[in-house]
Amino acid sequence: MLVRGRYLGSSFSELLELEHPQLRISWSDALAKSQQFPEVPHGTTVLAAKYADGVLVAGDRLATEGYRVASRDVQKVYNTDSHSLIAIAGAAGPCIEMARLLGIELEHYEKIEGETLELEGKANKLSQMIRQNLPAAMQGLVVVPLFAGYDKSRKTGRLWKFDITGGRYEEAEYQATGSGGLYANESLKKSHRNDMTRDDAVKMAVQALTDAADEDRGTGGIDLMRGIFPTLNVCSETGIETVDAAEVERCYREILDAGSRS
Amino acid sequence: MSMPFYVSPEQVMQDKAEYARKGIARGRSIIILEYDLGIALMAENPSVSLSKIGEIYDRVAFAGVGKFSEFDQLRKVGVRYADVKGYAYSREDVRGKALANAYSQTMGDAFTREMKPLEVELVVAEIGDTRFVGHEENSIYKVQFDGSISDHKGFCVIGGETEDLQSNLEANYESGLPLGDAMKLGRSTLQLASNGDDQLEVKNLEVAILDSQRTGRKFHRLSAEEVRGILEP
Numbered sequence: 001m002l003v004r005g006r007y008l009g010s011s012f013s014e015l016l017e018l019e020h021p022q023l024r025i026s027w028s029d030a031l032a033k034s035q036q037f038p039e040v041p042h043g044t045t046v047l048a049a050k051y052a053d054g055v056l057v058a059g060d061r062l063a064t065e066g067y068r069v070a071s072r073d074v075q076k077v078y079n080t081d082s083h084s085l086i087a088i089a090g091a092a093g094p095c096i097e098m099a100r101l102l103g104i105e106l107e108h109y110e111k112i113e114g115e116t117l118e119l120e121g122k123a124n125k126l127s128q129m130i131r132q133n134l135p136a137a138m139q140g141l142v143v144v145p146l147f148a149g150y151d152k153s154r155k156t157g158r159l160w161k162f163d164i165t166g167g168r169y170e171e172a173e174y175q176a177t178g179s180g181g182l183y184a185n186e187s188l189k190k191s192h193r194n195d196m197t198r199d200d201a202v203k204m205a206v207q208a209l210t211d212a213a214d215e216d217r218g219t220g221g222i223d224l225m226r227g228i229f230p231t232l233n234v235c236s237e238t239g240i241e242t243v244d245a246a247e248v249e250r251c252y253r254e255i256l257d258a259g260s261r262s
Numbered sequence: 263m264s265m266p267f268y269v270s271p272e273q274v275m276q277d278k279a280e281y282a283r284k285g286i287a288r289g290r291s292i293i294i295l296e297y298d299l300g301i302a303l304m305a306e307n308p309s310v311s312l313s314k315i316g317e318i319y320d321r322v323a324f325a326g327v328g329k330f331s332e333f334d335q336l337r338k339v340g341v342r343y344a345d346v347k348g349y350a351y352s353r354e355d356v357r358g359k360a361l362a363n364a365y366s367q368t369m370g371d372a373f374t375r376e377m378k379p380l381e382v383e384l385v386v387a388e389i390g391d392t393r394f395v396g397h398e399e400n401s402i403y404k405v406q407f408d409g410s411i412s413d414h415k416g417f418c419v420i421g422g423e424t425e426d427l428q429s430n431l432e433a434n435y436e437s438g439l440p441l442g443d444a445m446k447l448g449r450s451t452l453q454l455a456s457n458g459d460d461q462l463e464v465k466n467l468e469v470a471i472l473d474s475q476r477t478g479r480k481f482h483r484l485s486a487e488e489v490r491g492i493l494e495p
Contacts (some may be wrong), residue, residue, distance in 0.1 A: 014351075015346070020350075108342075111316070111318070
């Protein structure tokens, strides 16, 4: 909505586009000008799964550039507001930017309108942002996140996966994505139940990420030497809780003890 | 050719100011009070959906009196200003002083250029954050219809008839009050307004706080139950 040349709507990304175009990044324009495709950090396992009180979202911490480690402690799970989260998979730069923009978008809407969007509305907004990125995705800058949260109107946890065209698919139980997503999915399939407790869900997620890191070189395992643990956030009616590193380490040591053959 | 009547600039300004003051005087007052752990903003407002107090950014809140459509538009302009600034720079770069100055410019411009001045008086309140050097202090800025800006320590009143309220706060306000006492003082002060209700019920109170104990977004709108729990335990 434009009145006398000023934007009067409640979307932050539209505001940027119409009134501050210099702050909008168009990856596809930048790529069209370059001859050679740049190497960008890739490689990931992120997952989201329902449990009795809501959803759990987890991700490893490794970013790779080709066969090289780009960063060992990158963050792939972001809280987009008090009851929703995004877990990013794909090219790190556009992914992180999109997670940040979605967070600002939701906060902006809430402040302008005085009420929060429905969870489905938030997922749909993300879908549009991914669709806008399609030209860049065709050139390699892929953004395929997971989005999850607690739906306050329906009193349940919900989660979505996306494809590069912005296609939005709601999942009934769990979903993992990224280069190690296949292995994590296989692992989740064995132990996941929608009515599982929070503690069981945390153990299951640590197991799935460990399995993915075992099979996929682009996924970071738990690094006891440096004290780097995957990010695990659980979201329920009361809000989002970050599972502390001590609990993740305890779960990991249980897995080690159970699997040790010596 | 007909000649327009000559009206002196003094007369024009005086008329505009009088017009704006009349519009503002119709509105009920708002009180902004510092308490030991934050800043409380209190308004008499029978409507639950048309709020006079709003969140601008992590540490910045807005309160406006006068014509609803005008101050609500200014609130939204403030949110857009803050979100764009925080996106382009960092969240800590969004400060109350810059926002209050921007409001002062906009309102001053409207006062001199437009036929009709804004019938609005507003407050920008910012809570300090002791984690950052140079960000420790609370600040409260009042911007008037003609763009004049002032800063306040402890408390601030906006609205039509503020003298009685102001003198009551001057006599009874102490720094470092806990939230409950600050809100009780706020309610008893609002009841003094000649255009307000002298038996102010909880359901007609709009209260929001900037709470230093919160992380991230410090703004919190108190529900009617929360207000009742504090004022009528």
